[in-house]
Amino acid sequence: MTRRxxxxxxxxxxxxxxxxxxxxxxxxxxxxxxxMRAYQSLDYDQxxxxxxxxxxxxxxxxxxxxxxxxxxxxxxxxxxxxDRRDAALAAFRQIAAxxxxxxxxxxxxxxxxxxxxGEARQQTKTVFFQVQQETEFRAKTEHFTxxxxxxxxxxxxxxxxxxxxxxxxxxxxxPIADSLxxxxxxxxxxxNPVQSGRYTxxxxxxxxxxxxxxxxxxxxxxxxxxxxxxxxxxxxxxxxTPLPLxxxxxxxxxxxxLAEGLAAAVAVVVLPSIVSHDAAGFKGRFxxxxxxxxxxxxxxxxxxxxxxxxAIAGANAAARAAxxxxxxxxQQQNAQSAAEVRLIVRAGPATSVELGGGP
Numbered sequence: 001m002t003r004r005x006x007x008x009x010x011x012x013x014x015x016x017x018x019x020x021x022x023x024x025x026x027x028x029x030x031x032x033x034x035x036m037r038a039y040q041s042l043d044y045d046q047x048x049x050x051x052x053x054x055x056x057x058x059x060x061x062x063x064x065x066x067x068x069x070x071x072x073x074x075x076x077x078x079x080x081x082x083d084r085r086d087a088a089l090a091a092f093r094q095i096a097a098x099x100x101x102x103x104x105x106x107x108x109x110x111x112x113x114x115x116x117x118g119e120a121r122q123q124t125k126t127v128f129f130q131v132q133q134e135t136e137f138r139a140k141t142e143h144f145t146x147x148x149x150x151x152x153x154x155x156x157x158x159x160x161x162x163x164x165x166x167x168x169x170x171x172x173x174x175p176i177a178d179s180l181x182x183x184x185x186x187x188x189x190x191x192n193p194v195q196s197g198r199y200t201x202x203x204x205x206x207x208x209x210x211x212x213x214x215x216x217x218x219x220x221x222x223x224x225x226x227x228x229x230x231x232x233x234x235x236x237x238x239x240x241t242p243l244p245l246x247x248x249x250x251x252x253x254x255x256x257x258l259a260e261g262l263a264a265a266v267a268v269v270v271l272p273s274i275v276s277h278d279a280a281g282f283k284g285r286f287x288x289x290x291x292x293x294x295x296x297x298x299x300x301x302x303x304x305x306x307x308x309x310x311a312i313a314g315a316n317a318a319a320r321a322a323x324x325x326x327x328x329x330x331q332q333q334n335a336q337s338a339a340e341v342r343l344i345v346r347a348g349p350a351t352s353v354e355l356g357g358g359p
Contacts, residue, residue: 027061028054032071039074048078069095073104076120077113085116092120097213097352100128100151125154125205126213127176131347136224139186139193139341146184146201146217150176155206158182160219163198173206186343193341196223204355212355218348223341 031054038047051071054063063071076091095102095117104117130147137144148158158172169189172182186193199221204214 028057028063029061029067031057032063032067032074035071035078036074039078044078044081048075048082051075051078065098069099069102073109073113073117076117077104077109080113080116088116089120089123092117093124096121096124096151097126100126100149121152124151124213125156125207126151126352127156127203127215129201129215129217129347129350131217133347135345135347137186137343137345139343141185141340143183143185144343144345146182148176148180148182148203150178150180153177156180156203157206159202160184160194161200161202163200165200168194168199186341193223193343194221196221214353214355215350216353217350220346220348222344222346224344 031050035047035051035054038044038050051074055068055071055075057063072091072095076088076095079085079087079091100121104114106114109117128149128151130149131145135144148156150156154176155174156172156176157170159170160168162168167189169184169187171184172180188194199219201217201219202214203216205212
C-alpha cells in the first residue's frame with residue numbers, strides 16, 4: 001500500500017513538472033492570444049494574469065513593439081473591468097510613453113476603455129522623436145532637424161545639453177499640438193559651433209508635475225575635417241618661376257635665307273664679263289660669292305637657333321596668369337572651407353525620465 005502511494009506521488013510530481021516546463025516554454029505570442037481569448041470570454045482575472053506573464057517576459061521569445069501595445073491595451077481594459085482603475089491608467093500610460101499616436105480600436109473596445117485611455121494620454125505629457133540616424137550639416141548656415149510627436153497637446157521646453165546636464169542651447173519654448181519640427185544650427189547660446197562630444201536633446205513639459213515624463217535623445221557630435229582642395233599643378237609659375245624656352249622656332253625663314261644667299265653667290269660666279277675678264281676679276285667674283293654664301297649660311301643657323309622672343313614672352317605671361325588664377329581660386333575655396341564648421345550628428349536611443357514635480 002505504501003509502495004503504491006509513493007508511485008502515485010511520483011507520478012503527480014512528474015505531471016506537475018511537465019506542466020510547469022510547458023508553461024515556461026509558452027511563447028509570449030501564445031500568452032497574448034490566450035489573454036485576448038480570456039478577455040473576450042469576460043474572464044478578466046485570468047486575462048490580466050496571462051497578459052502580465054507575456055509582458056514581463058524578458059528572455060527568449062518576447063513581444064514585438066506592436067504586440068506589446070496590443071497586450072497593454074487588453075491588460076488596461078481587463079484591469080478597468082476588474083475595478084482597478086489605477087492599474088488600467090498605468091498600463092495605458094505605458095502605451096502613451098511608447099507611441100503617442102497609438103489609439104485602441106473603438107470597434108473592439110467600449111467607450112469606457114477608450115475614455116480612460118484618453119484620460120491616461122492627457123495625464124502623460126510626452127513626445128516621440130523622429131530623427132535621421134546620422135545628419136551632416138554646416139554649423140550656422142544649415143540645420144539638424146528633429147520632429148516631435150506629442151501624446152496630447154501641451155507646452156514643452158526643448159533644449160540641447162551636455163552629457164552632464166549643462167545647458168548648451170534653448171531650441172523651443174511653447175505649445176505642441178500633434179507634432180512639431182525643431183531645428184538646431186549647431187551653435188551654443190554664445191553663437192559658437194559646438195565641440196565634438198556627447199550631447200542630449202531634451203523635451204520636458206513646461207508645467208511639469210509628479211509622474212510627468214521628460215524625453216531625451218542621446219546625440220554624438222563630431223566636427224568634420226575641412227574639405228580643402230589640393231594645391232594646383234603649376235602653382236610655382238604664378239610665383240614667378242621662369243618657364244623653359246622652346247627648343248627652336250619655325251625653320252621656314254632660316255631655309256629661305258640660306259637659299260637666297262646661295263642663289264646670290266651662284267649669280268655672282270656666273271656673271272658675265274661685266275664684273276671682270278681677267279683672272280683677278282674671276283677671283284673677285286669668287287670672293288664676292290663666298291661672302292654672300294657665307295652670309296646666307298650664317299643667317300640660316302642664326303634664324304634656326306634663335307627663339308621668337310616676343311612669342312615666348314607672351315606664352316610665359318599667359319601661363320603665369322592662368323596659374324595665378326587657379327592658385328587664387330583654390331586659396332579662396334580653402335579659406336572658405338576652413339572658416340566653415342561641418343558637424344556630424346549621430347542619434348542614439350531615446351529614453352524617458354520621470355519628473356518629480358519640477359522641470
